[in-house]
Amino acid sequence: MKTGYLIDMDGVIYRENNLIKGAPEFVSALLATGTPFLFLTNNSAPTPEDLAVRLKHLGIGGISARHFYTSALNTADFLCETDPTCTVFVLGEGGLLTAFHQRGIANDGIRPSYVVVGEGTPTMERLAKAHECIERGARLLATNPDNWCPVGPEKTRPGAGATAAFLEASTGRRAYFLGKPNGYMFHRACRRLKEQALGTPESIVMIGDTMETDIRGAVEAGISGYLVLTGSTQLELVGDYVYQPTRILQSVADLTPEILTGTPSDRLDSPVFSRGESPRDRGGNRHQTDVLSLYKPRPRPAMTK
Numbered sequence: 001m002k003t004g005y006l007i008d009m010d011g012v013i014y015r016e017n018n019l020i021k022g023a024p025e026f027v028s029a030l031l032a033t034g035t036p037f038l039f040l041t042n043n044s045a046p047t048p049e050d051l052a053v054r055l056k057h058l059g060i061g062g063i064s065a066r067h068f069y070t071s072a073l074n075t076a077d078f079l080c081e082t083d084p085t086c087t088v089f090v091l092g093e094g095g096l097l098t099a100f101h102q103r104g105i106a107n108d109g110i111r112p113s114y115v116v117v118g119e120g121t122p123t124m125e126r127l128a129k130a131h132e133c134i135e136r137g138a139r140l141l142a143t144n145p146d147n148w149c150p151v152g153p154e155k156t157r158p159g160a161g162a163t164a165a166f167l168e169a170s171t172g173r174r175a176y177f178l179g180k181p182n183g184y185m186f187h188r189a190c191r192r193l194k195e196q197a198l199g200t201p202e203s204i205v206m207i208g209d210t211m212e213t214d215i216r217g218a219v220e221a222g223i224s225g226y227l228v229l230t231g232s233t234q235l236e237l238v239g240d241y242v243y244q245p246t247r248i249l250q251s252v253a254d255l256t257p258e259i260l261t262g263t264p265s266d267r268l269d270s271p272v273f274s275r276g277e278s279p280r281d282r283g284g285n286r287h288q289t290d291v292l293s294l295y296k297p298r299p300r301p302a303m304t305k
């Protein structure tokens, strides 16, 4: 039995509309060797079919809808398991609406059990409606905690976390956030991976570019977390986190030989642990506030209660 992989997409396979070097060969190696894998994304807007088409247009073929697990699917799985007769008022896009429809969860604009916030740009009218539903007793659930998402080298857009924060402020109610790093996302993704592998993989590895979601979630789920440096995390910042990746890779290309041969690659040493000193030791950033002002202009996710 092989290792199974949960793979983040943005910052791992592509950035905006550009493939990351070596990613197509990495995915080809997974397919050629029959290695079980799932793409795991916090983006609740697209359906798995949409994502397969997107990868195809980017130049990665052989991928179908079964290779994806999104925060929209996770939210629908969560409500199906915990409250199967519930109804929902949705602020979201096709991926989320389709996931609820496929699981028989009804839309309700009058007295829903939950207001569910996903990725998208709701109108003020829809936000006001969601606010009224919460005032009438609906509970607030968000597909993912991302406050913002990258859409270009210098451009971001508001994420589901920001929309949920709007409703938290207007209603005084706290949202519950699914998606990475929530353990339910990892629990259901691991279950899916085992079904796909027709058995339990020898081990499961999460590959991602974001410490707060990909690596934190992996650590809390008790699986390995491999950080790639092709996305949102700079090597110099890794030491700031309490939770640490199992391995740090320049990119997913570092894993391709290991997948093809089954032999651990010597390119997988974690450079952060082999350094004699961290860059901050050489700089003047003495206080944590200085580090924040220099390296972290905006906190990424709003964490759940």
Ligand SMILES: [Mg+2]
Pocket: 008, 009, 010, 011, 012, 208, 209, 210, 231
């Ligand atoms: Mg990412």
